[in-house]
Amino acid sequence: MIQAKLTPGVVPGRLTPEDYVRNFADVAPPLDPHEARVAADRCYFCHDAPCITACPTAIDIPLFIRQIATGTPDAAAMTIFHANILGGMCARVCPTENLCEGACVRMDAEGKPVEIGALQRYATDGMLDAPHPFKRGAPTGNRVAVVGAGPAGLSAAHRLAAKGHDVVIFEAREKPGGLNEYGIASYKTVDGFAQAEVDWLMGIGGIELREGQRLGQQITLDALRGKFDAVFLGMGLGGVNALRAAGEDRDHVTDAVSFIRDLRQSTDLSTLPIGRDVVVIGGGMTAVDAAVQARLLGAETVTIVYRRGQDRMGASLHEQAHATSSGVRIIHNAAPVAVHGNGAVAEIEFAYLTDGPHGLTPTGERFRLKADQVFRAIGQRLDGAPEDIALDGGKIAVSDAGRTSLDGVWAGGDCATGGDDLTVTAVAQGRDAAEDIHRRLDAKN
Amino acid sequence: MADLSSNFVGIKSPNPFWLASAPPTDKEYNVRRAFQAGWGGVVWKTLGAEGPPVVNVNGPRYGVIHGADRRVLGINNIELITDRPLEVNLREIKAVKRDYPDRALVISLMVPCDEDSWRTILKQIEDTGADGVELNFGCPHGMSERGMGSAVGQVPEYIEMVTRWVKQYSRMPCIVKLTPNITDVRKPAEAAKRGGADAVSLINTINSITSVDLDLFAPEPTIDGKGAHGGYCGPAVKPIALNMVAEIARSVETRGLPISGIGGVTTWRDAAEFMALGAGNVQVCTAAMTYGFKVVQEMITGLHDYLDSHDMALSDLIGRAVPNVTDWNQLNLNYVTKAVIDQDLCIKCGRCYAACEDTSHQAIAMKPGRVFEVIEEECVACNLCLDVCPVENCITMRELAPGELDKRTGLRRSDYANWTTHPNNPMAKAAE
Incomplete structure (x- = not known):
């Protein structure tokens, strides 16, 4: 049954079926061919282009845009995939305003970059319906x-x-x-795109996927090292940081990543319960994805509370603007100190902080927000790292294209040191580690 | 406000913007709309001799070259002269002229190359009250295969002969429209003058194949799998037209012969450029076919503003740039400039560097932080960096002061001297 939008508590079905469809449609619909040509024509084909430098996977952006402009989007897609095999997803989720588009010389010229992300999506979308374009090299054994x-x-x-x-x-x-x-807002990657992209990627052949195999449980690093010629660790960050606020064990105080995961895996959004007054703690992309989707599920008020100033937020300005235009309020310089409620959360209490040379210090002023649901989005950590591998700052220490302290073991992505925790960075690290593994194995043979 | 009224070989119009003989001027309905929109004059689409009218293809008549965002840069056409009965055209011309006595109405003509044909049609035109005739010696497709159009325009003797007939059998002003599909446009212009023409108009369209369908392997526009060359016009042909107008304007033999400038006039500025190079008025087609008749309003206000801001009358503009069109051998070889990059305006795209480094003189240095600087020791002032720079006025050319050292040649800038006296010229005349 349809719950009233103002029904207190954490309840499902706050919206009409049409609202769910509309709210969770593609947030950035693809360019049509004419739009793509017009957008592509704005590229200056810069010498030694700054956008390439700004891309963690160093896609030859001016080249692929020129290929779009000349009516060969499939060639453009191949330019992208050679550098970044997940170029389709990166086109959707990259914080482009901090990367390629932020470096675009048109930012200097007029404050409006070439729409690189949208163009990348245009090029890659067409290719993902076609047979997998890469061929395997001769078997190495x-x-x-x-x-x-x-x-x-x-x-x-x-x-x-x-x-x-x-x-x-x-x-x-x-x-x-x-x-x-599991971890990205559903309106950024609609229509099962993530699985379709994986299926397409696997089309190269020679890759066997075994699900339900968790390191430290079904498999161990020692066993893998014994059976395989090389091991790449890319298990991400499985743990979620705690708030360290009194009462955070009350009902309806949960991890934002779980909320996002459940939403992504849901086949009927009207069954997903959501609070009337939702508070999200954190300042990154995960906080924004959770907050915006809480609004889209029908929460009346959604507030992001971040402990530092706006300039320190991990979420890009574009993401922040998306949140506020979706009706999310963002409060800066405040951290939770207590979760109040009788069984379930009813209010959450914050202390205002100043960010000075000696770190964050309370101003002494506090405030409370009405909340029947709280999401933690204050970062994730590596859970269950293999015992004898060297860590640095809680992540697997790597050097030289992902080499870990263990011989024959490489690591990349969020579980390893180096780079921002972005999809595109993970793709670059996985690719570079593979090249390094290949060089090593090639030398051995 | 500057007075834009024009008197071209005795034909008066409230402004110098005429529609060229072309599809937009094929019939009364269009021409009335044009006059309502403000066009100063119209050259009625070419009439042929009495009898069964010509027929056109029933597939595409036009091919187009697009720029960014499908901006029309050039159109090619394979349409022939009017395919409507002569008597209908004559009746309509008379009706329009009666209602618009203040506008110029000139009739384009193309009949077989015999005296009788011309004598007959001229009489019929005079009866309409039209202001003058334009002899279509330019159309490069279809009619030229039948010995008319550019087939006449490519033979100066024919031009002279027909022009002479026209002047003999008619008191109307006679404008001879020239084809650009020749090697030296001065020769047909001279022939027209010899024949007594009151003016020439140019350019007609340029022989062209717009593009090739890479699936059909056929030129475009494609008619049932085949294509014939058409005539190219629009903004893309303007530089060619400007040169041809200037050649006639500055030639000793044709100097003073009135010119109606045609070829890619799209804005007031294009029109002003044609007029500065000697055109007494301009004729427009592609701009109207692309945007409709209303474009003339921008041309009128733009030319007004330009003349007012320069405190010039329209007559001051006509031919004003002609004395500065010269031969290469008269250019000052001691005029030295160097490219200057404004670092505040530079957006660091590096196009100047790529162009200079790959294709020119290695005269731009790329320094850390994507700072691009001109190396004066290498800069020949070719201008390419400025041309490819996406930011207006970011790169400019600085003129060396007299006596200033040119770091590339090691020479100080000296007085005017050209190739005719240069020591490397085996034909050089000794400097006085």
């Missing part, structure tokens, strides 16, 4: 284990398979894709 079927693992696996190695991916969950499948 080497076997490589990849732990985690997220962006890093998939990127590594594809590059390794292309080189002729046989790859087995061990994925803890029931579906591949990692954060692409």
